[in-house]
């Protein structure tokens with residue numbers, strides 16, 4: 001069985017490893033000259049414990065399984081993994097019902113060690129945080145997803161597979177007995193093709209003539225980092241009670257594995273699929289994004305939140321006050337602008353932001369159509385799930 005995989009992010013590489021270890025001949029095709037160039041290399045680095053997700057959804061199941069698998073994988077390969085723990089903090093009494101729902105959902109999802117804390121209890125976990133109550137998840141962890149991706153690529157090579165860089169997939173033709181692919185200068189044929197193309201998902205789907213009911217809309221997540229001693233004000237992860245209307249978790253404080261503390265990410269509409277800043281705009285991408293009926297319906301319903309997020313992106317003080325709500329000792333000089341990432345978030349035709357992972361099987365082609373957070377956490381479990389979906393026989 002020859003399997004082609006589009007994308008050398010953490011997902012494509014996890015799938016490649018799974019398939020190569022099952023005996024398939026695996027080729028990963030990546031358009032960039034390095035692996036983990038997009039979402040995998042531009043995220044918060046949090047190994048989510050599975051608190052928020054709709055019980056029974058793929059996100060709920062695969063996040064929990066994936067976090068456990070990742071913990072073991074990191075231990076086995078001496079990769080960084082630190083259970084710094086996470087607080088979800090209600091900063092007003094009005095947020096208490098939402099916080100209670102989070103605690104109930106976390107328990108329903110079988111997240112271990114969940115505790116409900118009062119204002120004093122939360123300060124024992126995070127001495128500089130304030131709030132009226134919090135939910136504590138002690139096993140939420142941090143890692144370096146780029147390092148994990150590099151190790152997965154090494155596993156693929158060790159199992160006889162190959163990861164080919166600078167190979168943009170530019171044509172796909174499915175026949176009764178295979179899939180022909182043009183990638184950079186190469187022409188290849190496979191028995192199965194699996195697309196894990198992140199922001200490039202729709203382009204790959206279009207090449208495969210696999211229209212669908214969801215399209216990727218890019219949402220940039222921007223960060224500040226804490227400078228100097230301000231880093232000591234945060235031990236682990238401090239999150240707000242999320243707005244249940246959105247799949248984004250709200251601006252939070254995140255200790256990273258390298259000791260930096262990030263503030264963010266927000267969620268602003270990007271002006272290109274790989275729109276890492278306001279300056280990076282693409283007329284072609286925008287035409288594709290805006291011609292999707294779901295984008296217009298989403299904009300009509302959520303323009304108010306969108307404007308608030310854009311304002312927060314342009315005005316530092318909005319970011320500072322979001323952070324000070326949880327850690328009031330912070331002052332504007334403590335926050336320094338740093339990079340960001342672009343989320344590949346699927347939006348349905350009716351304007352709904354698709355919450356769950358979406359995996360679409362079209363004959364010999366498997367398309368991962370929605371794999372936003374916590375897909376990095378869940379990558380090993382998603383790979384196992386896909387391997388069960390794709391029989392390794394012709």
Ligand SMILES: Cc1cc2nc3c(=O)[nH]c(=O)nc-3n(C[C@H](O)[C@H](O)[C@H](O)COP(=O)(O)OP(=O)(O)OC[C@H]3O[C@@H](n4cnc5c(N)ncnc54)[C@H](O)[C@@H]3O)c2cc1C
Pocket residue numbers: 006007008009010011012029030031032035036037038039040041042043044045046047048167168169170196197198199200201203204220221222265340341342343344371372373374375376377378
């Ligand atoms: C700001 C931000 C914060 C996040 N925080 C977290 C977090 O804390 N925890 C967590 O679990 N998840 C988090 N996520 C989500 C997580 O990063 C993604 O879900 C995950 O990285 C998806 O992996 P992927 O391999 O599908 O995508 P990617 O890493 O984007 O990889 C897709 C690859 O496909 C390649 N590609 C695209 N088109 C083609 C083509 N035509 N030919 C060849 N190659 C192609 C791209 O170059 C890219 O390398 C975050 C995401 C963002 C943006």
